[in-house]
Amino acid sequence: MRRLTLDYDGNLRLYSLDDGDGSWRVTWVALPRQCDVHGVCGRYGVCAYLPALACSCPEGFVASDAGDWSKGCRREFDVRCGEPVYFAEMPGFDFWGYDFNYTPGVTMETCRKMCLDDCNCQAFGYRMGVGECYPKISLWNGRAQDTSKQNIFLKVPTRLKNLNPTVLDFHGHACTVPEQNASVSASYFHVRGNKINFTYFYSFLTAAFVVEAIFIVVGYLFVFRADPAAGRVSDEEGYALLFSHFRRFTYDELSDVTGKFTDKLGRGASGTVYKGVLDDGRCIAVKRLDDLTQADEVFRSELSVIGRINHMNLVRMWGFCSEHSHRLLVSEFVENGSLDRALFSGDGERALGWRSRYKIAVGVAKGLAYLHHECLEWIVHCDVKPENILLDAELDPKITDFGLVKLLSRDACDRRLVLSRAQGTRGYIAPEWATSLPITGKADVFSFGVVLLELIRGHRLSDWVVVGGREEDVHMDLQLLVAWLKVKMKSDDERASWMEEFIDPRLRGDFSHLQAAAMLEMAVSCVDDDPNSRPSMNAVLQKLLSLEDAVTVRHA
Known part of the structure; x- marks a missing residue:
């Protein structure tokens, strides 16, 4: 008996069971020199x-x-x-x-x-x-x-x-396999100089793959050839199959746990959100999609996306309700509310600290990078803004509100994303929304750039984003700010006094100069009018991660 294990120290090992003493012995290891394992010492x-x-x-x-x-x-x-x-x-x-x-x-x-x-x-x-x-x-x-x-x-x-x-x-390193358990039998591979013969290992994987493929083919023939009608399901049955791993709530259940929808948390683009408490004591957020025509459309869109993703920086869905005209989504409750409340309110004592702001920037970048690059489909959020970024008890961010999401297949990224109506929020919308250019993940990158600038500055870049005004004026105001930043970033001011004046005064100079400079640089590149000139979310994330450990110092 053998097992292939990716161990906690980051190395891949093949174990064989010793019939004599019943112990597992390492018979193959991907990286014999443990120092070659990425990040073994951090x-x-x-x-x-x-x-x-x-x-x-x-x-x-x-x-x-x-x-x-x-x-x-x-x-x-x-x-x-x-x-x-x-x-x-x-x-x-x-x-x-x-x-x-x-x-x-x-x-x-x-x-x-x-x-x-x-x-x-x-x-x-x-x-x-x-x-x-x-x-x-x-x-x-x-x-x-x-x-x-x-x-x-x-x-x-x-x-x-x-x-x-x-x-x-x-x-000593705490995460290493003991030497006595890490012996490598020469009967399983041969060493010639520094080269390893992986024939046995690849044969093992190939055999496992062939066996799995046989089971899949046999299962398909047994189910669908025996009953051709089994391959055809109605839309309702299809959704039931897709979401069978979620809890399906009745409308009365959700009405009870929310106190008949009295504890209102806020209203998003696709409906009103209420707080509830399940019988097991867990707090939940229930989004009630009010408009019937929109609710059915958004309900199917949100479930088809959220139901297939799981990331620490994305709000997790726990269940749903689809009963008569009622469409509701049940997700985890995030304790500290939305970023706009934490960032745009509070005096110097209660303002978000620099470390929290940088952690939020990194977390949001991780969530968007996952949506853009790691999901099976290319997922575009379309409405990235502080109101759609929630903060948990540790101030870790979680992106919410996928009601405006549309999916793009990876091999058709040059197709235009056709939407029935304008998406997003004034002040955060990429300029290509007003043109005939395709809408891609770079639209989210633009919105993220605006959020980055607001994290640094500490208030909204355009106050009339909330109270009204023309989108052209909002975009022009942003362009003027970006042009000013580009000029300042090119100057070699020794202490960069302009940066200290630009950064939220409530921080009282308590910030990392290196991190602030990187955030400003990335924000300016993200809000470029040309989508092709904007970086990908993966590139943004790597830049932010590279400076995650920079020390915060107080500037005079």
């Missing part, structure tokens, strides 16, 4: 064998959690864009991956200048002799190299004198 961590696997942080960094090295290290300093820096050398080390501009055949001074001129560059690797330059946007997978020709140079502010990142204090 961000900024350095991996080594002493002889057992151990992790360490370079000088100037401390472990985020000494009991869990997968969380890596965090910097004890912040590198502000434009301030004087030097490069601390780590000879014989490398941080593998996350090279944003690999350049061969250059001098070390050229490589150094490339990293120096880019505020997002945290370090650069340089291979002597061949002149290969590896600027790094993020530092993962640190380890010593077999050759001394590869060096890493960390960017460090000059206010930190004599930092020596080669000073390492190694600690």
